[in-house]
Amino acid sequence: MKKTVTLYPEAPVVDSLDLDALAPGTRTRYKVRLVTNAVGSWTWVPVMVARGCAPGPTVVVAAAIHGNELNGIPIVQRLFAGLEEDKLNGTVVGVPVMNVPSFLDNERVFPGGRDLNRLMPGTANGDNAEMYGHRLMSRIVNVADYMIDLHTASFGRVNSFYVRADMCHPVTARMAQLQQAQIVVHNEGADGTLRAAAMERGIYAITVEVGDPMRFQRGMIRDGLSGVRNVLADLGMIHQLSPEIDDDYVLCHKSFWIHSDAGGVLVVHSDLAEEVKEGQRIATLSNIFGDELKVFHAPEDGIVVGKSTNPVSPTGARVLHLGIAGAPENVCQIPPSLAARIE
Ligand SMILES: [Zn+2]
Numbered sequence: 001m002k003k004t005v006t007l008y009p010e011a012p013v014v015d016s017l018d019l020d021a022l023a024p025g026t027r028t029r030y031k032v033r034l035v036t037n038a039v040g041s042w043t044w045v046p047v048m049v050a051r052g053c054a055p056g057p058t059v060v061v062a063a064a065i066h067g068n069e070l071n072g073i074p075i076v077q078r079l080f081a082g083l084e085e086d087k088l089n090g091t092v093v094g095v096p097v098m099n100v101p102s103f104l105d106n107e108r109v110f111p112g113g114r115d116l117n118r119l120m121p122g123t124a125n126g127d128n129a130e131m132y133g134h135r136l137m138s139r140i141v142n143v144a145d146y147m148i149d150l151h152t153a154s155f156g157r158v159n160s161f162y163v164r165a166d167m168c169h170p171v172t173a174r175m176a177q178l179q180q181a182q183i184v185v186h187n188e189g190a191d192g193t194l195r196a197a198a199m200e201r202g203i204y205a206i207t208v209e210v211g212d213p214m215r216f217q218r219g220m221i222r223d224g225l226s227g228v229r230n231v232l233a234d235l236g237m238i239h240q241l242s243p244e245i246d247d248d249y250v251l252c253h254k255s256f257w258i259h260s261d262a263g264g265v266l267v268v269h270s271d272l273a274e275e276v277k278e279g280q281r282i283a284t285l286s287n288i289f290g291d292e293l294k295v296f297h298a299p300e301d302g303i304v305v306g307k308s309t310n311p312v313s314p315t316g317a318r319v320l321h322l323g324i325a326g327a328p329e330n331v332c333q334i335p336p337s338l339a340a341r342i343e
Contacts, residue, residue: 011028011029011030011031011046012028012029012030012031013030013031013033013042013044014030014031014032014033015032015033015139016032016138016139016140017030017032017047017049017093017139017140017143019049019051019058019091019093019143022049022051022091023051024051024052024053024054025051025052025053025085025086026050026051026085027048027049027050027051027080027083027085028048028049028051029046029047029048029049030046030047030048030049031044031045031046031047032044032045032047032139032140033045034132034135034136034139035128035131035132035135043100043101043132044100045095045097045098045100045136045140046095046096046097046100047093047094047095047140048076048080048093048094048095048096049091049092049093049094050080050083050085050088050091050092050094051085051088051091052085052086052087052088052089052090052091052092052237053085053086053087053088053089054088054089054090055089055090056088056089056090056091056235056236056237057090057091057145057146057235057237058090058091058092058093058143058144058145058146059090059091059092059093059144059145059146059147059148059231059232059235059237060093060094060095060140060141060143060144060146060147060148060203061075061076061079061092061093061094061095061147061148061150061228062095062098062141062147062148062149062150062194063075063076063095063096063097063098063150064096064097064098064099064102064103064150065098065099065116065117065136065149065151065194066099066102066108066109066115066116066117066151066152066154066213067097067099067100067101067102067103067104067105067106067107067108067109067110068102068103068106068107068108068155068213068214069108069150069151069152069153069154069213070152070213070214070215070216071150071152071210071211071212071215071216071217071220071221071224072096072150072151072152072210072224073096073097073216074216074221075150075210075221075224075225075228076094076095076096076150077094077096078221078225079092079094079225079228079229080092080094082229083238087238087239088237088238089236089237089238090235090237091143092232092237093140093143093144095140098116098136098194099116101132102116106214108154108155108213110128110129110132111128111129112127112128112129114127114129114130115192116129116132116133116136116194117192117193117194118190118191118192118193119133119192120133120136120137120192120193120194120196120197121133121134121137121138121197121200121201122134122135122136122137124138137194137197141194141197141198141203142201142203144198144203144205145203145204146171146175146203146204146205146231146235147194147195147198147203147204147205147206148175148205148206148208148227148228148231149194149195149198149205149206149207149208150208150210150224151207151208151209151210152209152210152211152212152213152220153209153211153212153213153306154213155213155214155310156308156309156310157212157213157306157307157308157309157310157318158211158212158272158306158307158309159209159211159212159272159305159306159321160181160182160183160209160272160273160304160305160306161179161181161182161183161209161210161211161220161223161224162181162182162183162184162185162208162209162305162306162323163176163179163181163183163184163185163206163207163208163209164184164185164187164189164195164206164207164209165184165185165186165187165206165207166186166187166188166189166199167184167186167251167327167328167331167332168186168188168328168329168330168331168332169204169332170332170333170334170335170341171204171335171338171341172199172204172205172206173332173334174234174334174335174337174338174341175204175206175231175338176206177245177249177334178227178230178231178234178243178245178338179206179208179224179227179230180223180226180227180230180243180245180246180249181208181223181227181249182249182250182272182273183249183250183252183273183303183305183323184249184250184251184252185252185254185255185305185323186251186252186253186254186327186328187254187255189205189207193207194207195207208224208227209306210223210224226243230243231338234337234338234339235338235339236338236339242337250273250275250303250323250325251325251326251327252302252303252305252323252324252325252326253324253325253326253327253328253329254323254324255302255305255321255322255323255324256321256322257318257319257320257321257322258282258296258299258318258319258320258321258322259316259317259318259319260285260294260296260313260314260315260316260317260318260319261315261316262285262293262294262315263313263314263315263317264285264286264287264288264293264294264313265285265286265287265288265311265312265313266283266284266285266308266310266311266312266313266317266319267283267284267286267311268282268283268307268308268309268319268320269281269282269283269284270282270283270304270307270320271304272304272305272306272307273303273304273305274303274304275301275302275303275304275325276298276301276302276303276304276322277298277301278297278298278299278300278301279297279298280297280298281295281296281297282296282297282298282304282319282320283295283296283308283319283320284296285313296319296320298322299322300322300324301324301325302322302323302324302325303322303323303325304320304321304322304323305321305322305323306320306321307319307320307321308320
């Protein structure tokens with residue numbers, strides 16, 4: 001029989017997630033309403049919840065808090081397509097789009113220009129973006145024990161498949177390792193990010209950068225999905241063969257962007273995940289007549305985490321995101337599995 005697909009699927013409209021009200025072994029879709037506009041229309045956030053038959057942790061997988069960073073959307077969708085709630089321990093909450101207004105506008109930032117991922121956890125009594133952020137946190141993210149925040153590079157830039165996580169914390173270090181990424185950057189999380197706001201509330205959170213904005217990339221989506229599933233398996237929530245963790249990712253104790261101190265036309269020569277040596281030529285800036293203005297050199301040995309692909313470069317434009325390999329100072333013992341740590 002032909003499967004009927006509803007173009008506009010009905011889902012319960014709710015003001016917040018109440019996971020305890022869900023029967024074990026069920027799956028539900030919600031529209032969690034957050035804010036209204038001037039004509040009283042709600043902006044709601046799509047949320048998928050699979051509650052397992054057996055108890056276990058709650059993992060939130062969040063995508064597109066920057067509205068044009070799209071590879072996380074099919075990761076959440078495919079994750080749910082493969083979940084079997086009768087064999088699931090614990091609860092998985094998938095949010096394919098966190099920042100709905102920006103997603104609809106094909107924009108990274110919230111209408112009005114605020115970056116939602118710099119103002120988290122928002123404020124209960126703030127401007128439109130701050131209240132949206134606050135409600136995202138209090139109505140959805142707060143249910144999590146663990147969170148994976150899926151991002152991509154910004155417009156005009158490309159990223160390697162890399163993770164940002166506190167590598168001095170055994171849980172987030174293990175979660176990062178399970179992504180099997182090319183690069184892991186130790187970073188405690190800048191103020192205002194969703195990850196930092198979650199960690200502040202005792203939710204173990206990592207940020208996974210899955211490729212480039214405004215497109216779906218098959219390989220990145222497959223790798224990102226595999227990392228999320230590895231975390232669920234490692235927590236004992238789903239049954240799959242234990243992931244073989246290889247240690248051939250490059251761990252960076254810090255990373256930084258190299259900016260251009262002049263305007264011009266930029267060409268970056270280094271490839272993603274390329275290991276560069278101090279003094280190596282990484283980019284060239286020319287004037288609009290084609291004369292070479294400046295050659296950028298790597299300030300120290302490092303690995304290319306991300307880079308600009310946009311030749312149009314005003315003063316201050318980002319050139320290249322350089323990771324510096326090495327373990328962070330307060331290195332932790334990474335547990336053999338997340339489940340082992342819970343027991
Ligand atoms: Zn982002």
